[in-house]
């Protein structure tokens with residue numbers, strides 16, 4: 019089953035056309051890795067999926083669970099289950115991390131017709147996840163991303179993913195800047211979310227994280243297009259030959 | 269984001285704009301010696317008070333309205349204002365207060381009837397020029413605390429009033445303070461005796477109701493040695509097309525080891541987005557830390573008024589005395605605020621803290637103006653100032669004017685200032701987590717104000733948050 023279906027997507031940021039007829043299907047229960055050189059358009063693709071204000075869609079379409087989403091507001095896409103772990107999470111001073119997360123979770127629960135969680139119930143949930151991710155308890159009271167180290171920011175993104183339980187999960191360079199312990203904790207968090215139904219889109223430069231989260235498909239993105247799709251064996255080949263080698267072989 | 273969407277999100281409706289339908293005694297417009305005699309007579313004042321008022325008036329006539337504030341407004345015609353308005357029925361006790369006033373106060377969230385009075389909060393309820401009732405006065409008097417209207421204090425405690433009124437804000441301090449000295453009508457008087465920790469929160473709620481009248485309140489709080497009081501004021505006014513003048517004076521005095529915590533939630537009618545109507549708010553507030561180790565703390569949340577001109581200040585005379593100023597000022601619609609503080613360090617080891625948060629939206633203009641002055645004998649004085657501005661949209665403005673005068677080179681003064689826009693990245697981050705735009709804006713704004721709100725007493729912090737929400741995003745949808 020296809021969760022997210024991107025068809026012939028063309029998009030620009032400002033005056034610059036970045037996605038040039040990109041096609042990609044995410045399967046339910048599968049992990050898709052996207053690799054590609056710097057500036058290829060990987061972050062741009064993730065922005066297009068979540069409805070970032072920078073993007074102008076010029077052509078093509080994105081279907082989520084069979085419905086076109088390109089006209090949907092960003093918050094609607096989120097409530098419907100699309101989650102982006104940002105490459106550079108922004109700091110929001112004075113906004114309590116737990117308060118923010120509970121607001122987000124309750125917005126989603128309300129959207130799904132579920133009871134909202136009260137503060138005590140939420141804290142129990144949050145504390146459990148903090149422990150799993152090896153995060154300090156002061157993450158409850160600190161301001162959202164303010165003064166967080168690079169690793170703390172990435173773990174906090176994973177924490178949000180675990181709490182919000184989205185259906186399509188896009189991870190934009192979740193592995194960059196992580197030490198080995200953090201990488202392991204983050205990967206464990208991701209693996210925990212695998213349930214046979216969710217789709218993952220893992221954007222990365224490095225094969226390192228792929229040792230931990232075992233992708234089903236590798237896609238190579240270059241010049242705003244998916245230029246190659248293969249199984250996990252492609253990782254080793256990419257390591258050896260680089261992007262240019264792979265594409266020349268095509 | 270579409271800028272008109274943002275505007276919609278920040279032009280909250282004014283919820284307290286109703287009128288109280290009561291018969292009012294209003295003095296005819298105009299200001300001369302006769303007006304002042306009329307006010308004094310209405311208040312049954314002793315002769316000495318009238319003389320002081322007339323002295324102030326004579327001085328005022330020689331003064332000029334100051335225009336150094338970054339404020340642009342149509343000139344005030346002092347002769348077209350009425351200087352006294354009072355509900356016709358003068359109540360002797362709570363039973364006699366017009367039920368419509370009781371009803372109106374209920375609507376404002378302040379029940380006045382005995383059975384329903386707010387727990388732990390005593391209220392002085394002022395409508396236009398008079399205090400209509402004061403709750404818990406008897407209970408407080410058991411502790412020796414005097415909590416009454418300033419008019420009552422002039423009659424009942426003349427020695428205290430003579431000693432302290434004009435001692436912190438001299439009669440000729442500035443144009444608006446001098447005007448107030450001549451025509452002030454009501455306000456609150458508080459006296460906390462030696463060693464007493466006031467057993468409840470004290471508060472005054474000012475309501476402008478009558479048309480075309482000015483409100484000139486005057487408040488005096490004295491905290492004797494080792495005493496403590498937390499005092500809060502709130503205010504609101506009906507929605508009207510005309511501007512109305514409010515020129516208040518507040519004086520605080522703390523003796524040795526005493527502390528006054530003074531909080532304001534200012535929600536006068538702000539006018540509309542074209543600048544039509546709204547209160548002109550010209551206020552002089554000053555506290556004198558007279559005794560050693562005493563402390564005065566001002567916290568203000570300013571969301572209302574078309575024009576705000578206000579600098580709650582501390583004169584740190586006693587050694588080791590402490591002054592604090594925590595402020596959130598919001599200007600949206602066509603509001604303009606020029607506000608800040610003065611910290612005057614005179615004693616040794618005195619310290620002051622200034623935390624100012626300005627929020628501007630739509631066509632709002634927000635100016636922080638602050639002075640830190642360190643006198644020649646104020647050895648080891650310390651100040652920390654932080655002035656942050658948050659802009660929502662692109663038609664508003666934020667300005668910061670911090671002044672420092674120091675005669676002591678050993679003092680330690682730190683100043684930090686930031687101006688930030690609610691960034692699209694921040695908004696987007698929250699929206700990507702499923703939080704709608706309106707909630708996202710309010711979350712960012714509350715985060716910005718956190719340091720100040722945490723200074724307010726619990727009940728008022730809740731009110732301040734709700735008010736900010738109303739002011740900034742009430743009308744979406």
Ligand SMILES: Nc1ncnc2c1ncn2[C@@H]1O[C@H](COP(=O)(O)OP(=O)(O)O)[C@@H](O)[C@H]1O
Nearest residue numbers: 031032034036055056057058059060061062072
């Ligand atoms: N806001 C922007 N304005 C203009 N150009 C941009 C913007 N964001 C990204 N780009 C450009 O788009 C291209 C793709 O960027 P990006 O998607 O971030 O690449 P990747 O994530 O693959 O490294 C780059 O050439 C980058 O410079």
Ligand SMILES: [Mg+2]
Nearest residue numbers: 060061062105
């Ligand atoms: Mg990128």
